[in-house]
Amino acid sequence: MNCRNSIKRTFFVLLFVVGSLSLTGCAVAPWERGNLAKKQMLIDPNPNRSALRNHVFDSKESSQGGIGGSGGGCGCN
Amino acid sequence: MLKFYQVISLLMFCSNISALQVNDEVPVCNAKLEGLEEVLDLNQYKNKVLLIDFWATWCPPCMQSMPFLNTLRNEFKEQGFEILAINVDEDIFAAKDFLIKYPVDYPVVFDSSGDCPTKYDVKAMPSSYFVDQSGKVRVIHLGFRSADEDEIRTIVLKLLKEGKNELSQ
Numbered sequence: 001m002n003c004r005n006s007i008k009r010t011f012f013v014l015l016f017v018v019g020s021l022s023l024t025g026c027a028v029a030p031w032e033r034g035n036l037a038k039k040q041m042l043i044d045p046n047p048n049r050s051a052l053r054n055h056v057f058d059s060k061e062s063s064q065g066g067i068g069g070s071g072g073g074c075g076c077n
Numbered sequence: 078m079l080k081f082y083q084v085i086s087l088l089m090f091c092s093n094i095s096a097l098q099v100n101d102e103v104p105v106c107n108a109k110l111e112g113l114e115e116v117l118d119l120n121q122y123k124n125k126v127l128l129i130d131f132w133a134t135w136c137p138p139c140m141q142s143m144p145f146l147n148t149l150r151n152e153f154k155e156q157g158f159e160i161l162a163i164n165v166d167e168d169i170f171a172a173k174d175f176l177i178k179y180p181v182d183y184p185v186v187f188d189s190s191g192d193c194p195t196k197y198d199v200k201a202m203p204s205s206y207f208v209d210q211s212g213k214v215r216v217i218h219l220g221f222r223s224a225d226e227d228e229i230r231t232i233v234l235k236l237l238k239e240g241k242n243e244l245s246q
Contacts, residue, residue: 030202031165031194037135 096198099217103129103208106193108163108186117161117186119212126153126236127208128160128229131199134175135166139203142221147181149230156237157210159183163193165202207232210240 028036035041044050097104108117119127130146132139143162150160160183164172169187176185188194197206200219207216216232218225 029191029194029199030204031131031133031191031199032167033202034133034135034167 097196097206097214097217099214101214103127103206103212103214104196106188106196107190108188108193110184110186122159122161122208123212124157124210124240126158126210126233126240128158128233129197129206129208130160130162131165131194131197131202131204132162133164133166133202134171136202138221140179141223142203143179143181145223145226145229147183149233150183153233153237157240158233158237161186163188165189165191165194165199205229207236209236210243 039045103119105119106117109115110117128146128150130139130142132143134140146160146162150158162181162183162185164185164187166172166187167189169189172185172187194204197204203221205216205218205221206214207218209215215236218229218232
């Protein structure tokens with residue numbers, strides 16, 4: 001029974017290690033990052049526009065939002 | 078259990094065994110010259126200090142490095158220094174358009190297949206490989222900042238000096 005458990009444990013450890021090593025196959029090589037470097041691939045492709053929208057949103061909501069926008073309820077900075 | 082770890086360690090070691098190291102011979106790869114007919118021949122750069130620069134149009138530090146590299150190349154060209162730029166853009170025409178707007182005096186070759194960066198084991202963009210007169214990779218410089226300019230200049234001067242010393246012996 002002990003031997004069986006030991007084999008089982010080894011099998012799972014092996015599976016884990018091989019699985020971890022094979023994850024590197026998903027890496028994008030440094031010279032293949034042309035598409036990832038495009039502006040439209042950014043999480044926030046237009047930070048200035050987002051900041052303005054956040055500011056307007058915070059002002060209209062009369063309170064600071066939880067998204068880092070600046071300004072108070074009066075609409076000013 | 079010991080054997081198990083031995084095998085895993087060996088596998089991990091083998092995954093890095095093909096990586097280009099300092100003091101290795103400069104690898105030959107299939108980059109093409111501007112006419113897209115002629116393949117790059119590194120033999121023409123023998124007995125010269127060569128800087129092989131991997132760049133792409135989407136890489137801002139690469140763009141930043143090019144005016145400096147052009148100046149450096151023109152400064153030390155007569156002393157036996159040359160730069161070879163390998164463009165790795167998938168779209169070769171984007172690179173050509175860029176070079177029309179911002180021309181450089183050193184030769185530029187194109188490799189959209191990824192053969193050259195794979196053989197050189199490029200780890201960052203841009204990557205610069207300093208090759209001495211005997212054809213060995215002596216220094217691998219990753220990335221570029223304006224603060225690196227002095228360091229790059231020092232490496233080039235050192236390799237040029239080594240070449241002169243060897244000739245005089």
